[in-house]
Amino acid sequence: MNVALVHLATRETPEATLEAALALLEQAHRQGAEIAVLPELFPSVYRYEEAHKTPGVLSALAQFCKQSGLTVVAGVLEPHQDRYANRAQVIGPEGLRATYTKTHLIPAFNEPAHMTPGQDLVHLGLKGFKAGIAICFDLRFPELFRAYAVEGVDLFLIPSAWPMSRSYAWELFCKARAAENQAYLIAVNHAEDPFGAASLAIDPMGMEMLRLEAEGVGVVALDPSYPARLRQEFPVFPQRRPELYAGLLKSPVSK
Structure with a gap:
């Protein structure tokens, strides 16, 4: 399966950003991508007053996917009741495939004051893979x-908006989450300040397959048989001791 990482800078308006995104998605399509991942909140970042434009952005992406056959994972800001939701929408040629709402909201960007956290993990079948969706700050939660x-x-x-100032942690988490779970990981970031950490494709051994540091598209080929083969050759999950991990279910203690 060929996956495109779309390392994109958000423009001054969602309309201008959408135009840039569609041009890069068309480039990804020409390069043979079957799946493409856009950054977190890609049309507007944290400009809440522009959230009402998200349906139009998603409609344009759906039309592109229908015409091209591409499946797109797009991070967007959406109104939700009297607050907002930070979501990853998975759109295929047939329409909406899945919606993941960010479950861990980051205080550093004041998300808890404006957003409602998601309550569910979301996975779906994609071209021989079982794909799980997460967003940015979720990387800090290995559970x-x-x-x-x-x-x-x-x-x-993982659509993301990770600051360059914390790029070391970003790369560490991306590689650790892939290696410890023997899974591929695709993490796509913004190209503009104050974000700008590299977009990364990581293999199930935690090795870097692709890095994008400037706005553009990179396409990487993933082998659906590799994670299962690795998990069989080097079994980790059967050695887990869930009976020792009950503390994970406790509320945190402040000291």
């Missing part, structure tokens, strides 16, 4: 990725 892995997820798709 989420292990929960996916024990359900058979072997590909993580």
